[in-house]
Amino acid sequence: MSRPVIYVISDSLGETAEFVVQAAKSQFHDSDLEIRRIPYVMDEQTIHETIQAAREEEALIVFTLVVPELQCLLIEEAKKAEVPYIDLMGPMINGLASLLQRSPKKEPGLIHKLDAEYFRKVEAIEFAVKYDDGRDPRGIMHADVVLIGVSRTSKTPLSMYLAHKSLKVANVPLVPEVDPPDELFLIPQEKCIGLIIHPEQLTNIRRERLRSLGLASGASYANVERILEEIDYAEKVIRRVGCPRIDVSNKAVEETANLIMDILKGGGATT
Structure with missing residues (x-):
């Protein structure tokens, strides 16, 4: 049978x-x-x-x-x-x-279109993790957007938020003692976003961060003079790159992310 x-x-x-x-x-x-x-x-x-x-x-x-x-x-x-x-x-x-x-x-076939979107998102998240905090400057050349700024300007949270929007994001910390990677000056200006913040707010954020780690709030990391030096250096790098800039002071991650996406679409102004 x-x-x-x-x-x-x-x-x-x-x-x-x-x-x-x-x-x-x-x-x-x-x-x-x-x-x-x-x-x-x-x-x-x-x-x-x-x-x-x-x-x-x-x-x-x-x-x-x-x-x-x-x-x-x-x-x-x-x-x-x-x-x-x-x-x-x-x-x-x-x-x-x-x-x-x-x-x-x-x-x-709509379910397979959704699958494709899902895998793009997973790929973007893996990319953000791999190229977080300037670990490998080679990622700059392959990113959809590169975020630059001093420590505690929400570069990593923004990278992950944008990755969930299927954008490949690399982020690079700007530190006076470290020259910015050459790749920053080889990509189109509009693909790079400079993140700036008010010195007073950054000081408070860093002091709170130190307290959460059980460290003294008077460390150099939260020192006002040191912060002003870092912000001044970051401003110079951002001007040199010639990229758009966003003031993240008092902005939620979602708000900043939306501004970044508007800039990438060509419809957003720097703030």
């Missing part, structure tokens, strides 16, 4: 439907099924041919078609041929449409 056959028909890859079939199959001990996936079905001829084959083999059809015309055709022809079928997506889409009071897009 030949193995029972299930035809999986989809207007995309058909992975979702096959996964559901495999999950259902696991509930039947020692079941021996043959699953034949028919992906990217966008024409009537393929549907007719698959239904004919399913009729001859007494097979079951499982489908995830979102184009209404193809859905209706498959159901109509399957009924005529007395071929059993299961619509995996239709009831769910109809249920969500009723719940959300909105019409579905009815576009094939």
Whole structure:
């Protein structure tokens, strides 16, 4: 006796439907099924041919078609041929449409577009981690945006926030004792963002940081004269690079990130 056959028909890859079939199959001990996936079905001829084959083999059809015309055709022809079928997506889409009071897009393959966006985001996050705090200046040449500024101007939080927007971000601390990497002067000016901050606020932030670490607040890191020196140096580097600048004083990370994205789009002014 030949193995029972299930035809999986989809207007995309058909992975979702096959996964559901495999999950259902696991509930039947020692079941021996043959699953034949028919992906990217966008024409009537393929549907007719698959239904004919399913009729001859007494097979079951499982489908995830979102184009209404193809859905209706498959159901109509399957009924005529007395071929059993299961619509995996239709009831769910109809249920969500009723719940959300909105019409579905009815576009094939959207889940894979979302997957692509997800992987771009993961790649951007890995990039931000790898090129955080000037660890490797080579990342500057491959970044979508490079953030420069003194310590505690939110470079790392901004990098991670922007990475979740699928932007590859490198950030470089500006320290008087360390020359800025040459790569900063080789990239387009608009890809670099200088972050500045009021000296008084930076002093308070650094002193709080020292206290949280259990260190004396009078250390050089939070010394006013040292901070003024660092800010002056950072201003000189930012002017030399010629890049846009944002004053992050009293700004939330989200607010600064939105300003950066506006600048990257060419519609934002420096503040």
